[in-house]
Amino acid sequence: xxxxxxxxxxxxxxxxxxxDSKKLSQxxxxxxxxxxxxxxxxxIATGRPFSSAKKFSTLAGCNGPLICFxxxxxxxxxxxxxxxxxxxxxxxxxxxxxxxxxxEVEVMxxxxxxxxxxxxxxxxxxxxxxxxxxxxxxKDLNSYKETSPVAIIGxxxxxxxxxxxxxxxxxxxxxxxxxxxLPMLCEIEHLNAGKDKALQxxxxxxxxxxxxxxxxGDGKGDQSMIIWAGLGVGIENGHKDVIKSSDMLxxxxxxxGLASFLENLYENNLNF
Numbered sequence: 001x002x003x004x005x006x007x008x009x010x011x012x013x014x015x016x017x018x019x020d021s022k023k024l025s026q027x028x029x030x031x032x033x034x035x036x037x038x039x040x041x042x043x044i045a046t047g048r049p050f051s052s053a054k055k056f057s058t059l060a061g062c063n064g065p066l067i068c069f070x071x072x073x074x075x076x077x078x079x080x081x082x083x084x085x086x087x088x089x090x091x092x093x094x095x096x097x098x099x100x101x102x103x104e105v106e107v108m109x110x111x112x113x114x115x116x117x118x119x120x121x122x123x124x125x126x127x128x129x130x131x132x133x134x135x136x137x138x139k140d141l142n143s144y145k146e147t148s149p150v151a152i153i154g155x156x157x158x159x160x161x162x163x164x165x166x167x168x169x170x171x172x173x174x175x176x177x178x179x180x181x182l183p184m185l186c187e188i189e190h191l192n193a194g195k196d197k198a199l200q201x202x203x204x205x206x207x208x209x210x211x212x213x214x215x216x217g218d219g220k221g222d223q224s225m226i227i228w229a230g231l232g233v234g235i236e237n238g239h240k241d242v243i244k245s246s247d248m249l250x251x252x253x254x255x256x257g258l259a260s261f262l263e264n265l266y267e268n269n270l271n272f
Contacts, residue, residue, distance in 0.1 A: 006270050007208045008064065009035070010045040010199055010225060011258070012217035013056055014182070016235055019253040022130075024060055028253075031262035036063050040270055043067060043202070045195045047181035047221050050075065051113045052131035069110065069150050070181065070221050071198035072189045084201055086190035087148040092176045094145045096152045096188050099171070101141070103164065105186075106155040109144055116144060123155050123184075151189045158183035181221035196224035214265075214272075216250075216258060218242060231272060233261065 011017055018024055032042050043064030044057040053068035057077060065083060066075045074084040088096075093109075100107045106120040108127070114134040117124035118141055128135035138144070154164055164186040168178045177189045199213060215222070215229035218238030226232030227245050234246030235257065243249060251257030265272060 004211060004230060004272060006040070006214050006231065006265065006272060007212040008041045008043065008199075008203075008206065009214045009262075009265075010043050010067070010195070010216070010229070011062075012195075012219065012222050013044060013046040013048060013053070015218035015238065015253070016216055016222075017056075017060065017253060017258060024056070025253075025256060025259060027256055028259040028262070029059075029061055031259045031266065033061055034266045035262055035270065036061075038266065038270060040265075041206070045071070045198065045215070045217070045222075045225060047187065047219075049110055049113065049115075049131060049133055051133060055132075065202060067195060067198045067202070070177070070179065070187060070189050070193055071195040071225075072150050072193035074198050074202060083205075084198065085150070086193050087150050088152065088176065088188070088190055090146065090148060092172065092188065093147065093149065093152065095172065096168075096176075097141050097145055099168065100152075100154045103154070103156075105160070105164070107141060108151075108153040108155065109141070109147070109149040110151040110153070111147070111149050116141070116149075121155070151187060153188070154186040155184055156186070161186045179221045181219045187221070194224050195222065196228035199225055199228065216261070218252075 041064040042062045045067040046053050047070040050068050057066050072086045108124045109116045115128045116136045119125050119137045177193045179187050211230035213229040214231045215225040216233040218235035220239045223242050232247045234242045234249050236249045237252050250261045
């Protein structure tokens with residue numbers, strides 16, 4: 001059986017590159033460096049906001065453009081240039097805020113490197129602190145209906161979020177992307193966001209095809225790029241839908257699954 005040569009590797013962060021400790025292993029950093037030395041382009045593809053994603057990509061030593069906000073933004077780190085940036089239409093902001101207010105869930109609105117939230121449980125504030133993002137608390141979010149955030153996120157218990165996602169997908173199916181990268185987050189982004197669409201756009205700047213792309217992730221927000229890529233790699237303890245959609249599975253970060261996979265790719269000169 002003929003092996004395929006891979007040129008672009010898109011990596012999710014949380015649950016894929018790092019586990020609960022949020023610490024990047026030296027072994028994984030070394031593996032990324034090795035495959036880049038033999039010609040691979042490695043890009044982060046995450047739901048994290050820009051500043052946090054940029055910091056992590058730099059730490060990991062990735063040489064490819066950065067995909068963040070669940071694919072709503074792509075940034076060329078080398079040229080310090082925004083390649084793609086999709087913000088929510090005002091009508092979606094109004095519908096989303098009205099919906100979340102009725103459901104009485106905690107809400108985060110993302111604006112570049114600032115988060116605005118009603119901070120009902122304190123989760124949003126802690127998230128902003130962890131990711132070193134400016135945080136603004138507002139108990140009444142109605143004043144933000146005329147703005148254009150890059151994402152709106154509802155926060156609640158996983159079992160509630162599953163229902164929110166299903167409901168909002170029906171309500172906003174022709175107007176916005178609704179997903180959840182973490183079990184407690186219901187995320188709303190521009191309709192043309194999504195890690196798969198961000199990668200499609202990115203390929204226009206390169207000479208290879210999607211068959212030359214590997215996508216690795218664990219969460220529901222990774223499913224689209226895992227299905228789309230030439231090789232979709234899921235994490236063994238990831239979301240059940242991702243596991244079903246993956247071409248192959250690797251162990252979680254705690255067991256150095258990604259590092260081992262990239263080392264194998266290096267030993268085979270990017271062929272698999």
